[in-house]
Amino acid sequence: MNSLLSSNFGSAYLKVGTQFSDYGWPRYDLPEILTLNEVRSKSRDGGILGGHLCSGIESCIGGDWDLWINARDPLKRLSSGIVRFHSKAFDFVGNDLDFTGFQQKAVEKLEVLMAGPLRHEQNGVAKRLAGLAIADSVSFDRESNLETLSCFPLNSEHALLYEVAKSQLQKVKVFIIPDYLHASLICIEKMYDLPPIINLFSDLKHNPVQLGKATASQKKIFEYSLPRLREMCAIDSRLWLDIKARFKSCVSDFQISKKQIAIREAIHENGLLNHKILEKYSSDEEIISAIVRSISILCKGKKELAKDIVFEITRWSRFDPSAATEIRERALTVLGLTA
Known part of the structure; x- marks a missing residue:
């Protein structure tokens, strides 16, 4: 966000x-x-x-x-954070414990995490x-x-x-x-x-x-702590x-509508523009041409959404209005579409 x-x-x-x-x-x-x-x-x-x-x-x-x-979702939020960044906390060596023993160990590890690195979470x-x-x-x-x-x-x-x-x-x-x-x-x-x-x-x-x-082992040990995590959440x-x-x-x-969502998802399928575009190209013409190429590549295979994608992109507030108009007209022409 x-x-x-x-x-x-x-x-x-x-x-x-x-x-x-x-x-x-x-x-x-x-x-x-x-x-x-x-x-x-x-x-x-x-x-x-x-x-x-x-x-x-x-x-x-x-x-x-x-x-x-x-x-x-509170449980998913904490679980994903633990799996991404704190899975090593659930390293455990030993197979001499029963289910209750594993669960107790997992809960101990969870509570140490929540009292320390994840206290703000x-x-x-x-x-x-x-x-x-x-x-x-x-x-x-x-x-x-x-x-x-x-x-x-x-x-x-x-x-x-x-x-x-x-x-x-x-x-x-x-x-x-x-x-x-x-x-x-x-x-x-x-x-x-x-x-x-x-x-x-x-x-x-x-x-x-x-x-x-x-690791699979870390995920398994973490799963033993989920009942306690649910209580916390x-x-x-x-x-x-x-x-x-x-x-x-x-x-x-x-x-x-689902179509509105599909248009946004298509735009963010990959990063449309490289953030160094202003460094790579020195003139407005080169920048506009590069943006039009990127849009035409994005719209290939998206015939039903292509026109909407072009209009949505060129409504972005970061574009100068005259540049947005130029980009839109060129992109539509390249794609064989009309305004």
Whole structure:
């Protein structure tokens, strides 16, 4: 999502934490933006504030804000993170244990992970949504780290957590569900009357599970811990049902079609453009020609969607209007289509 927001909204997207380029790639060479003072000084009207934040943080900055939430199935979110990046924690040598013994070992390993490297991941959707409204106390100043402030301590079994989070859910205007990313984005476009939120420099497929290279043994040991992980996610999983219902209602209200989704999926089948295109070509003519070639290659074999793909791409806000018109006309001509 950071890739899409940074590549579409540029400096209007204020990201707490790691910064991103206008092409949608992380800029680890830049200092992170973390403190309340930094965010206050850089925020602007009509901007978007993002990061690992909880609701209520916006009240520390001032102004009117629409609340957006990015949420995944809680169990899948934690499981995929563990498999990708922490599978080595489930290395285990020994075959002298029965089922209960293996399960106990797996749970021990899980709890060490959750108390250490993944302690911030316990800041699940219910706690983030309930936010400062559920905190026992909050203390901060101008130099407070907003990510740290958003991870305030809270008993995971807090009796009111679900009720407060569900109450806050009524304030949410935008639901971003990664498994239905393009439908989420089209909802945003229709709500705010925006051009397509796309990134022609990316296939939007970052951090694949394969990067973790978990062994069969590690996966098996991890599976023994799943009952305990489900317990940890119980409140989030309950709220997840409410979130899915609200999102389904949004998609229905905006009458998002399968064809609209297919067009977006086709555009992001592979990264359409190389982010070094401006370095490779020196003139506008060369750049436009390169973009038209990329579009024509993309549209081959997609006859029924080709025209819609061309129009959707050339509606991207990053294009100068005159360049977009030129690209659209040339691409349609190359594909043998008419406007």
